[in-house]
Amino acid sequence: MAQSSVSDGIGSDSAAAPTAGGIGRAIGNRLVILVPYLWLVVFFLVPFLIVFKISLSTTAIAMPPYLPVFGLEDGISGFFANLGELTLDNYLWLTGDALYFNAYVSSIVIAAVSTVLTLAIGFPIAYGMARAPTSLRPTLLMLVILPFWTSFLIRVYAWIGILKPEGLLNQFLMWTGIIDEPLLILNTHTAIYIGIVYSYLPFMVLPLYSALEKMDYSLIEAAQDLGCPPISAFWKITFPLALPGVVAGSMLVFIPAMGEFVIPDLLGGSQTLMIGKTLWNEFFNNRDWPVSSAVAVILLLLLVVPIMLFQQAQARAQEKGR
């Protein structure tokens, strides 16, 4: 379906002149678009359609563990008979179970709070970087990106040794005499917040930095000359100008945090409810493929709005770059 609409619709805007190389060039133009397009249709779009279909299937003790399986051997009538077997039961079941509802709500809350915390911590860092001497900026940028290149799993794992009751943070706090008893941080929501803020901080700092670096600081000086106090200068000038970076950074933190599995699993302990973890358990422990597909579809529906916001922000940034 998508394939035919692509292949007959490719028109290049580079005004292919009817020269000797014209035909070869037209084929080349098509391939440049067609190859990545087809790849993404096969390995990105079709898989989602399959998830959607399986979310409407029923669980079965078989391999694959769901019914109906659409097979070519049944012919067209078999296809429609199978189509009639699809049900919304999985979704009804999900809405009927408070566990799933709570998991969605707590994922949204955790992702939202983490996003705000990341913004609050990331903004001063990005601002400080943007005001650093020009010669120092590439190095600072490099230092923000470097942790991103080191393994995500390792960085989350490193926090276990710091946060656990006999861990380094508690040892340090007891040594300084701030606390007498070890604090319980690992396996709580606090640990999840620390994990998410830490892991996603570069995603927040980079778009903020690129917005703040372009800012004209004489605007702030002018505001100060006119008697504007620094705090209201911040809200009236700096923050609005940084808004594209704020939106992009927040989306880059919020969306993946919603579906996060590794951080709640390693730092949050067994009691935390997050939807990515629920999906993982449903799939690997209960082996219920239709229900985990339905969990994924609802998660995706919740993320449609933020993902579109992100794409718009991205498109706007690109237009400015041109």
Place this chain on the structure above:
Amino acid sequence: MNTTWSRFNIASVVLGFAFLYLPIVLLIIFSFNESKLVTVWAGFSTKWYGELFRNQGLIDAAWVTARVGFISASFATVLGTLAALALTRYTRFRGRVLFSGMVFAPLVMPEVITGLSLLLLFVAIGFDRGFVTVTLAHITFSMCFVAVVVQSRLITFDRSLEEAAMDLGATPVKTFFAITLPVILPAIISGWMLAFTLSLDDLVIASFTSGPGATTLPMKIYSQVRLGVTPEINAACTLLIAVVATGVLVASIVNKSREVQRQRDEQAAQRN
């Protein structure tokens, strides 16, 4: 006024970087710990590195990860570069909105969804899970990161250079290899490295799409971490960090010297 402001700036940058680097530094330090207890320092020792090299399971997993990373990064770089060219050079073709959506969505898509959907695809078409399926999955999500990196370079590219080459009679293919490719090469190289590290790093998607005999290093580390933290894993992580940091450092030095060379060439050309 100005000095306090800049002091505040310096403080936030320094504290921010301390926050980013302290956990990694502590992990590296404790990988040289004599004691089996990860959080109690009992003197310097490299014995966990020795243990590491005797752990055949970890070495096998590292080898699988390296091969998956190399193959998937290479394919992802080609596909991602094509996607970036398609997005910047062809502003209208049917399905462009869908295409750009599919390029950007995997960047933010929660890994559990990507992993689950790819697994269900492989089951639906009856493809046995293993090395190949992990590689296909990694190509798919990392090509999108390559596309974004290369695209940002292509946007600032001066197309009059290409037009000049074509006016002088170069074929489009020749123009691409003689003009376009050398200019966007740094972006392509950093795209490849990004794809490679993303593949090296991925736990969730690999867990969904891999089968028996294709356990990657993150999967191995993850299963060991769940059993309890050991200094051996600290050592494995330190080595991984060292490999990646060296790669990034070498790449940035190479990039920098190319830049310096380019500036020198330009100055020389101007003087003549």
